[in-house]
Amino acid sequence: MNDKNPTLVPADLRSSGSTTVNSNPASPPSQPGLTLQFTGSAGEYFRIWIVNLCLTLFTLGIFSAWAKVRKKRYFYSHTLLDGTPFQYLGQPIPILKGRLIAAMLFGVWYTATHYVTSLLPFVLIAAFILAPWVMVRAAAFNARYSAFRNMTFSFAGTYTSAAKVMYGWAILALVSLGMAFSWWQQRLKKYIVDQTSYGGVNGEFSATGGQFFKTYFIAGLLFAIAMIAAFMLLSIGTAAGGENSFMVAWVVGIYAIYIMAYAYIQARITNLVWNNTQLGPLRFKSSIGVRSLLRLYLTNALAILATAGLLIPWATMRTLKYRADHLSVIATEGLHEFRGSEDGSVRAVGAEVGDFFDFDMSI
Amino acid sequence: MKTATPLTIETRLYNGISIVPEPATLMFSGPMASVISRSTASQYPVTKLRVSPRIGTADRFVSLPDGIQLQCADGPLLDRLPQEGRTEGLVAWLEHRWWVALFSLMVTVMALLAGYFAGLPVAAEKISARIPIEYEKSLGEESLAWMDQRKLFMPSDLPSETQGLLEGSFRELHQGLSMDAHYRLEFRRAPAIGPNAFALPGGIIVITDEMILKTGSPGEALAVLAHEIGHVEQRHVMRHVLQNSVVATVAATLTGDASSLSLAVSGLPVLLAQAKYSREFEAEADEFAFALLRQNNISPGLFADLMERLSEGRGEKRQSWSFLSSHPVTASRVMRARQAARE
Numbered sequence: 001m002n003d004k005n006p007t008l009v010p011a012d013l014r015s016s017g018s019t020t021v022n023s024n025p026a027s028p029p030s031q032p033g034l035t036l037q038f039t040g041s042a043g044e045y046f047r048i049w050i051v052n053l054c055l056t057l058f059t060l061g062i063f064s065a066w067a068k069v070r071k072k073r074y075f076y077s078h079t080l081l082d083g084t085p086f087q088y089l090g091q092p093i094p095i096l097k098g099r100l101i102a103a104m105l106f107g108v109w110y111t112a113t114h115y116v117t118s119l120l121p122f123v124l125i126a127a128f129i130l131a132p133w134v135m136v137r138a139a140a141f142n143a144r145y146s147a148f149r150n151m152t153f154s155f156a157g158t159y160t161s162a163a164k165v166m167y168g169w170a171i172l173a174l175v176s177l178g179m180a181f182s183w184w185q186q187r188l189k190k191y192i193v194d195q196t197s198y199g200g201v202n203g204e205f206s207a208t209g210g211q212f213f214k215t216y217f218i219a220g221l222l223f224a225i226a227m228i229a230a231f232m233l234l235s236i237g238t239a240a241g242g243e244n245s246f247m248v249a250w251v252v253g254i255y256a257i258y259i260m261a262y263a264y265i266q267a268r269i270t271n272l273v274w275n276n277t278q279l280g281p282l283r284f285k286s287s288i289g290v291r292s293l294l295r296l297y298l299t300n301a302l303a304i305l306a307t308a309g310l311l312i313p314w315a316t317m318r319t320l321k322y323r324a325d326h327l328s329v330i331a332t333e334g335l336h337e338f339r340g341s342e343d344g345s346v347r348a349v350g351a352e353v354g355d356f357f358d359f360d361m362s363i
Numbered sequence: 364m365k366t367a368t369p370l371t372i373e374t375r376l377y378n379g380i381s382i383v384p385e386p387a388t389l390m391f392s393g394p395m396a397s398v399i400s401r402s403t404a405s406q407y408p409v410t411k412l413r414v415s416p417r418i419g420t421a422d423r424f425v426s427l428p429d430g431i432q433l434q435c436a437d438g439p440l441l442d443r444l445p446q447e448g449r450t451e452g453l454v455a456w457l458e459h460r461w462w463v464a465l466f467s468l469m470v471t472v473m474a475l476l477a478g479y480f481a482g483l484p485v486a487a488e489k490i491s492a493r494i495p496i497e498y499e500k501s502l503g504e505e506s507l508a509w510m511d512q513r514k515l516f517m518p519s520d521l522p523s524e525t526q527g528l529l530e531g532s533f534r535e536l537h538q539g540l541s542m543d544a545h546y547r548l549e550f551r552r553a554p555a556i557g558p559n560a561f562a563l564p565g566g567i568i569v570i571t572d573e574m575i576l577k578t579g580s581p582g583e584a585l586a587v588l589a590h591e592i593g594h595v596e597q598r599h600v601m602r603h604v605l606q607n608s609v610v611a612t613v614a615a616t617l618t619g620d621a622s623s624l625s626l627a628v629s630g631l632p633v634l635l636a637q638a639k640y641s642r643e644f645e646a647e648a649d650e651f652a653f654a655l656l657r658q659n660n661i662s663p664g665l666f667a668d669l670m671e672r673l674s675e676g677r678g679e680k681r682q683s684w685s686f687l688s689s690h691p692v693t694a695s696r697v698m699r700a701r702q703a704a705r706e
Contacts, residue, residue: 047458047461050464051454056616057474066454304618338382
C-alpha cells in the first residue's frame with residue numbers, strides 16, 4: 001500500500017458510493033483534507049429524544065443512563081471522518097453509577113450552600129480535593145469509550161499531575177487577581193490534549209497563554225463597554241420615568257450582552273484550541289465565526305422557547321452539524337503512524353466494564 | 364456440506380492494528396460465518412459474532428471473536444446475527460416508529476402537566492407530613508444565625524413590654540395547633556429588609572420592628588403572625604424545598620441536550636413554575652390565617668387593613684406582571700380577607 005497516500009481509504013473502497021474522499025477544495029493540494037460530516041437528521045433524533053425522555057420520566061430518572069448512551073451513540077455514529085463513523089462504547093451501568101455519585105455530591109453541595117452553611121468549609125475542602133479526580137475520571141472515561149476504526153482513544157492523566165495543573169496555576173490566577181486566568185485555562189487545555197492519545201500517538205497542544213489572554217481580554221473589554229452603555233441607558237430611562245416595561249427591556253439587553261460575550265468566547269476559544277492541536281500527522285482547522293455562532297444560538301433559543309422545547313432535538317442536530325461543517329481535518333502525511341495495540345482495541349474495553357471504579361463523571 | 368445460497372454483506376474491515384480499512388465480505392449460512400478480504404479468509408461460529416445496536420440509519424459494526432470489526436450499512440440481515448445488547452434493540456425498535464414518538468410525546472406532556480398541577484403538590488404534602496419538623500430545627504437556627512451575621516437582622520429596639528405582650532398573644536394564637544411545641548417568636552430590626560415577617564424552618568417566626576411600627580393595633584400584628592403560623596402548620600418550607608428541587612431537576616432533564624444554552628432557555632420557565640407554587644403557599648397561609656383569626660375572635664379585616672397600608676408606599680406592581688411574582692397580588696389578598704371577615 002502506498003505510504004504517501006494521505007487519505008485513509010484505499011482506492012478500491014473509494015468507488016463505493018457511501019465513502020467520498022474529496023480533497024477540500026479550499027485548502028492547498030499539498031494538504032488534502034479528510035472529510036468530516038455530520039449526518040444526523042432532526043426527525044430521526046426527535047424520535048430518539050422523546051422516546052428516551054419518556055422512559056426517563058417514567059423510571060424516575062434511572063433510565064437517563066441508558067438514554068445518555070443512546071444519544072451519545074447517535075451523535076458519534078452520525079459523525080463520519082473519512083467515511084467511517086465514530087463509535088461510542090460507554091455502557092449504561094457505569095454511567096448510572098457516575099450519575100448517582102454526582103447526584104449525591106450535588107445534594108451535599110446544595111445542602112451546604114443553601115441550608116446548613118456551617119458545613120460549607122468542609123464541603124469546600126472536599127470539593128478542592130475531589131476536583132482533579134473528577135476531571136481525570138471524566139477525561140479518561142470519554143477517551144476510553146470513544147473509538148474510531150477499531151482503536152480507542154486513551155487518557156494518561158493522573159490525579160497528581162491533574163492537581164498540579166489545576167492548583168499550581170489557579171493559585172497564580174488568584175494571586176494575580178485573575179490576570180493569570182488565561183494561562184491557567186491554557187494549561188488545563190494543554191493538559192487534556194497532551195495526555196490524550198489515539199493509536200499510540202499523543203496529542204500536542206501549542207496555543208500559548210498569551211493567545212488565550214487576548215481572547216478573554218477583548219471579550220472582557222466588549223462586555224464592560226456594553227454594560228456601561230446599558231447602565232447609562234438605565235439611568236436615563238429611570239430619570240424619564242419609564243418603569244416596568246423599561247426594566248424588562250433592560251434585563252433583556254443585559255441578557256443579550258451576556259449571550260454575545262458567551263458566543264464570542266466560545267467561537268474564539270474553540271478555534272484557538274483546534275487550530276493549535278495536532279495529533280501525529282493530523283492538524284485541524286476550525287473556522288467558527290462569532291456572528292454565525294451567535295445567530296445559531298439565538299435562533300436555537302427562540303425556536304426552543306417558541307415551541308415549548310419541542311425543537312430541542314432540531315437545535316441539537318443543527319449545532320452538531322454546524323460544528324462539523326466548521327472543522328476540517330488535514331493530513332500532513334501518511335497515517336500509518338497510528339497503530340493499534342491489544343489494550344487499545346475495542347474488545348479490551350468491554351471486559352473492564354465490571355470494574356467498580358469505572359464510572360462516568362462527565363454528567 | 365451443501366447449504367442454501369449464503370447471505371452476504373459487503374463491509375469494511377478494521378483489524379484494530381492498522382488504520383486503513385480493507386473491503387471484506389461477510390457471508391453466513393447455517394452455523395458458520397466467513398469473512399473474506401484480499402488478505403484473509405477466516406471462519407467463525409455465527410454465535411460468536413456481535414452486532415452493535417441499531418441507531419437511526421447509521422452504519423453498524425459486527426465484532427468478530429478475534430477483535431476484528433466490520434462496518435456495514437444497516438439492514439434486516441443484521442437482525443439474524445447475535446446482538447450486542449438486548450435492551451437497546453427494544454429501545455431502537457421504539458425509536459424507529461413515528462407513532463411511538465407521538466405517543467411518547469403525548470404521554471410525556473400529560474405526565475408533566477399532571478405532575479406539575481396535581482401530583483407533585485400532593486406528593487410533597489404527603490411526604491412533608493411524615494418528616495418530623497424537628498429535622499428542620501437546625502436549618503432554621505442556621506438561617507437565623509446567617510441573617511444575624513450578615514447584619515440583615517439586628518437586635519430589636521422594641522421595648523421588652525411590647526415584646527412580652529406580643530409573645531403572650533402569639534402563644535395564645537398557636538395554642539392547641541399541631542406544631543404548638545415548636546413555635547418561637549423572634550424580634551429583629553431589619554433596615555435593609557423593611558416591614559416583613561418570616562417563617563423559618565422548624566417553627567421559628569421572625570417579625571421585623573419595621574413591620575410592627577406599620578401596624579395600627581396589636582390585632583394587625585397578630586394577623587401577620589397568623590399568616591406565618593399558617594406556613595409552619597402546613598409545612599410550607601419542606602414542601603417548597605421538595606417541589607422546587609423536583610421542578611429544577613425535571614427542567615434540567617428536559618433541556619439537558621441544549622446544554623450550551625440550557626440555563627438561558629430553561630431559567631425563566633423554571634422561575635415561573637416555581638413562583639406559581641410560591642403564590643399558592645401564600646394563598647394557603649392566608650386562608651389558614653383567616654380561619655385562625657376568626658377562631659380567636661380577631662377580624663381578618665385587620666389583615667386587609669395592614670396589607671393596604673403596606674402597599675401604599677410601594678405602589679403595587681401592575682396586575683399584568685403578577686405571574687412573575689412570588690406573592691399573590693395585594694388587591695386580591697385584601698379582597699379575600701374582607702370577604703373572610705364577613706363570613
